[in-house]
Amino acid sequence: MRIICYVKMLLFKHFEKVVACVSAMLIAVSMFHGISTMSFDGKSDSESGSDSITDSAVCVRSVAASSVKKIGKGKKSNKKKLKQKTKKKLKSKKKSKSKKSKTKKKTDTDKTKNNKEKSRLNSAELKPKEFLDGKDEKILKKHLNKIIDDDMSNYKKAKTCYDYIINNTYYAYGGWGNPIESVLEKGFGTCTEYSYVYMAMMKYLGFNAKTVDGSTAMAAGGYGYHMWTEVKLDGNTYVFDPQVEDDMTNGKINYYRFCKSYSEVSGAYIK
Numbered sequence: 001m002r003i004i005c006y007v008k009m010l011l012f013k014h015f016e017k018v019v020a021c022v023s024a025m026l027i028a029v030s031m032f033h034g035i036s037t038m039s040f041d042g043k044s045d046s047e048s049g050s051d052s053i054t055d056s057a058v059c060v061r062s063v064a065a066s067s068v069k070k071i072g073k074g075k076k077s078n079k080k081k082l083k084q085k086t087k088k089k090l091k092s093k094k095k096s097k098s099k100k101s102k103t104k105k106k107t108d109t110d111k112t113k114n115n116k117e118k119s120r121l122n123s124a125e126l127k128p129k130e131f132l133d134g135k136d137e138k139i140l141k142k143h144l145n146k147i148i149d150d151d152m153s154n155y156k157k158a159k160t161c162y163d164y165i166i167n168n169t170y171y172a173y174g175g176w177g178n179p180i181e182s183v184l185e186k187g188f189g190t191c192t193e194y195s196y197v198y199m200a201m202m203k204y205l206g207f208n209a210k211t212v213d214g215s216t217a218m219a220a221g222g223y224g225y226h227m228w229t230e231v232k233l234d235g236n237t238y239v240f241d242p243q244v245e246d247d248m249t250n251g252k253i254n255y256y257r258f259c260k261s262y263s264e265v266s267g268a269y270i271k
Contacts, residue, residue, distance in 0.1 A: 117259040120233045121155040126206025136180040140200055143184045148205070158231075158240075161201040162258055165194060165242045166249060194243035195229045202240075208232040209240075214271040216244060223270060231259070239265060 132140060147160050168187050175182025179193040180200065189197070195211045202209035209231045216226035228241040241257035248256055262269065 117255070118153075118155040120236075120238065120259055121158050122153050124154055124207060124233045126154065127208075128206040129203045131203065132180070132200065136178070139180050139184050140197075140204060144201060144204060154207075157205050158202065158207065158259070159255075161198060161205070162240065162242055162245070162255075163253060165198055165201075166246045166253060169194060169242075169246070171243070171246070189243075191243040192227045194246070195227045195241070198240060198242050199229045202229070202231060212271060214269060216241075216270075217268050219247075226269075228257075228269070233259075236261065239269065 130137065143164070144161075147164050148157055152160065165183060169183050170188050171190060172188035173190055175186070175189040175193045179189060179196045183189045183193050183197040199209045199211050209229055211227055212230050213225070213227045215223035216228070218224045226244075228239060228244070231238050231240055238259045238261055239257055240259060245253065245255070245257045248254065257265065257268075
């Protein structure tokens with residue numbers, strides 16, 4: 001009884017303190033419960049957030065992977081294009097080299113082919129002779145001045161006259177009465193006119209030239225009457241035949257009968 005009375009006295013005496021303590025405890029318990037709930041909910045939110053973050057990370061990784069793939073594909077594509085371009089360039093270079101090589105070979109062949117003729121003609125000492133007069137001389141000089149330059153080599157002069165007659169004359173009868181005018185002004189003639197005019201040009205330039213008549217091999221077989229030009233160079237006689245060359249030309253002059261020795265055109269002429 002005493003103890004109960006003592007407790008009651010204490011409670012009554014310290015009622016306010018007890019109420020305060022109980023209130024504090026209740027508040028503490030309430031707070032603890034709230035904290036626990038918040039902690040649980042927070043965990044849930046965290047887990048939810050973690051899932052969201054995980055999903056985002058997966059998405060980011062997916063996008064990154066896709067980008068990497070695209071970049072990889074782009075690099076592969078660029079490499080492929082670069083390889084193709086390199087191959088094309090190499091092919092182009094090879095073709096260019098091949099063309100240059102062919103051109104060089106052709107040029108070298110042409111040089112070798114013409115070396116003998118150049119040497120023969122360029123070694124000659126030129127002694128110009130004027131044997132025409134009047135109208136014929138004027139016509140001849142007019143055309144020579146048009147195509148010949150003093151700075152040209154002997155070979156270039158002889159070749160230029162040869163080309164000029166072939167390129168500007170067609171085969172036709174009726175010009176023997178005036179071969180210079182017929183070939184150089186009217187542009188036609190037979191072997192007689194072709195060879196006479198070429199001989200005249202060569203003599204005016206200083207070469208020892210003359211016309212020769214005889215027979216030449218015919219395309220159909222056998223021999224037929226013909227006239228051509230002969231030029232003496234260092235004591236040797238060479239054939240120049242612009243009319244037969246014209247017959248043999250098919251868009252390009254090959255110089256088969258230009259500054260050739262008789263042994264080089266064996267069987268083609270009978271004097």
